[in-house]
Amino acid sequence: MLKVCHLYPDLLNLYGDRGNVMAYVRRCQWRGIEVEVHCINLGDPVDFREMDFLFLGGGSDREQNLMAKDLENRRELLQAAVEDGLVVLAICGGYQLLGKYYRTLEGHVIPGLGLLDFYTEAGRKRMTGNVAVELEIEGEPVRVTGFENHAGRTFLGQISPLGRVLVGYGNNGEDGTEGARYKNVFCSYLHGPLLPKNPRLTDHLISLALRRRGLPAELTPLDDRLEMAASEIMLKRLLR
Amino acid sequence: MLVAGNPQRARAGLKRTAVLSARSTGVSGDSAASNRAHYISSNKGCRKNLAFRLRLILAILVAKVIMWLVRLLGRGKGSSLPGMVALKICPGILGCLARQARRGVVMVTGTNGKTTTNNMIARVVREAGYRVVVNTEGANLITGVTTAFLKAASLAGRVDCDYALLEVDEASFPRVTRQVHPNMVVITNFFRDQLDRYGELDKTISLIREALVQLPGTGLVLNADDPLVAPLAASTGKEAFYYGLGKHRQVTSLSAAAREGRFCPHCGRELFYACYHYSQLGDYRCPGCGFSRPFADVEGTEVSRGDHRITCRLRSPAGSHELVIPVPGLYNLYNGLAAFSAGLSLGVEPGVIIRALAGYTPATGRMERFRYRDKPVLLNLVKNPTGFNEGLGALLSLPGPVDVLIAINDNDADGRDISWLWDVDFEVLEEHHHRLNSLVCTGQRGAEMAVRLKYAGVPLDKVVVENMHRAVEHVLNGSGTTAYLLATYTALWPLERILSGYAKRESRAESLPSVS
DSSP, rough: OOEEEOOTTTTTTTTTTHHHHHHHHHHHHTOOOOOEEOOOOOTTOOOHHHHHHHHOOOHHHHHHHHHHHHHHHHHHHHHHHHHHOOOEEETTTHHHTTSEEEOOOOOEEEEOOOOOSSEEEEEEEEEEEEEEEEEEEEEEEEEEEEEEEEEEEEEEESBBOOOOEEETTTSSSOOOEEEETTEEEEOOOOTTTHHHHHHHHHHHHHHHHHHHHTTOOOOOOOHHHHHHHHHHHHHHHHOO | OOOTTTTTHHHHHHHHHHHHHHHHHHHHHHHHHHHHHHHHTTOOOOOOOOOHHHHHHHHHHHHHHHHHHHHTTTTTEEEEEEEHHHHHOOOOOHHOOOOOSSEEEEESSSSSHHHHHHHHHHHHHHHTOOOOOOOOOOOHHHHHHHHHHHHHHHHTTTOOOOOEEEOOTTHHHHHHHHHHHOOOEOOOOOOOHHHHHHHHHHHHHHHHHHHHHTTTTEEEEEEEEEEETTTTTHHHHOEEEEEEEETTTTTTOSSSSSOOOOOOOTTBBEEEEEEEEEEEEEEEEOOTTTOBBOOOOOEEEEEEOOOOOEEEEEEEETTTEEEESSOHHHHHHHHHHHHHHHHHHOOHHHHHHHHHHHTTOOTSSSEEEETTTTTTEEEOOOSHHHHHHHHHHHHSSSSSSSEEEEEEEOOOOOOOGGGGGSSOTTHHHEEEHGEEEEEEEESSTHHHHHHHHHHHHGGGGGGGEHHHHHHHHHEEEEEEEEEEEEEEEHHHHHHHHHHHHHSSEOOOOOOOHHHH
């Protein structure tokens, strides 16, 4: 049984990111792996270490601020869980929040949770469009696609990127990196949503969660022809 | 044209306009103040100097030639190109033409229901005996609005109409209102729509708010049930006429996911709802600061839904009436309430309004009906989660097994980001899949639509991905008793063209000539 934690589903309901939770849950269920989804809203109690997969999305500024305040109170618990190997997927605003700080155009520094070594600066130009990224999953290169829409430019410290940008802006439009990776925390700017469009990545996140619980992490293969066909169409369009 | 996406270009264009008209006329065609002055003496036409008049006539001439060519070639609807070219030749043309509407300009903006509401208002105003200029179907950027006036203008630049009725894209609203000063602005609702184009909803709303502040004397007709729309009267210091729905038995909630304004726009607390109609529309109250749904001047109660219509009892300052809207869907009732309120505010007799609305026929893509052999075929436009959820609701209310076609494109007009499909509650189809004969996905992102259905739990043997032609053939020849087609904006026209080759149109899209 895997416990999936969907953070602030009522607050962060922009850009279809809830699709990441849907994909994670369905791909477990299709293999007979039991899943329990915990929807955690502002102020709801939760012990992150008990969870197996945590999803954190992004929202508009107003919602982002509410979520940041709430998470600040849970910082210690979240950090302990991350160090313990909790599998996390953080997208866009959720990604930015895990870093050291966000500097606005006016120069105000908004502190982040500081769990990962990176910072974000507001940019004048919004980075919007379809993206193709190459990741490495268990030593194999995998191409994923998505849609980015962010004004913040993220710069990584002593931490690996999630992947290398083939087409699009990625973290900052300069250094060719996309997202961040620390222990079992995966951060990305990619909406789309990311997981349903990229089943290899989803399965990797499921395997990691099973491994953390000491369960067999070998997954039954599924029929992914629809996902692959959709991904191929977008890759062809972007890489031609 | 990406107004919000390219502020530099928008600003540059504005500057050029101001310089040109200042040089040629001494009267800026852009500033709200001069618009206002001209607006009051509007029936005088455009008193501008010779250079301006020459540009104006050239712009109209070129635009008319383009319209004629577009018609001759049968390419597209030609609803934005003439305006685009004319604005290049004579940047002040829109303000000059719009100022001639004798009784004024009404604008409809908001996320959903702009076209329907505007067409309904056009019907009401025509029924009352006025001549109107209306922009056609979705041509709601500054270019489309300009084209509407160009169609109506004589070569000398005269426009003979009482009212100009304009649906205006939310993001284009500030740009259009810099040239055209509306007497009345109707705001339908604010839902999430094409985020990559507009940035976030909050930003869109604040741009509209700022634009409204620049429009002294403009009255508002607002949806009281939308906590994102209702505060616009107070925040702009304007008079507003509110419409809304009272409590009714069929308070629906297909979607719990796509609610946009669940938090107080003033203090950020979660709003308390006495009832929801759909999405964030309902009877709301903030437990923190006391912000609440305003009293609705026009209120619908006793809602009753039929297959092809929706009715309610109406309470208004003009008394009590029975309102019949001959298209289904609660959202269409909202459009009807908006049109009723606009008509009443313009001084049209309530009986005339009721009669006009009862005769409303939908525009292209707003639930058009075709027939293929004995099979009813329904075509519906979808552009955001709220509208799509309503579309699915209508789909599941149909009797018998249905063949469904979903066409998803990702051009600029559709929104390049299609992730909003994951905010649509396709999960309702899993539960009701026995009523679905097949689900055919098509369009530029048809394959991804199929992925969405797969993760919604729809049985895979019912899901097909096809090119548009084959997709249409598939649903027409399916063994279901009805074919139901849902398409994003740019997928709608090719779909309609293909469909017309096979099926007979039953409800002719109301083709709106720009002047009646």
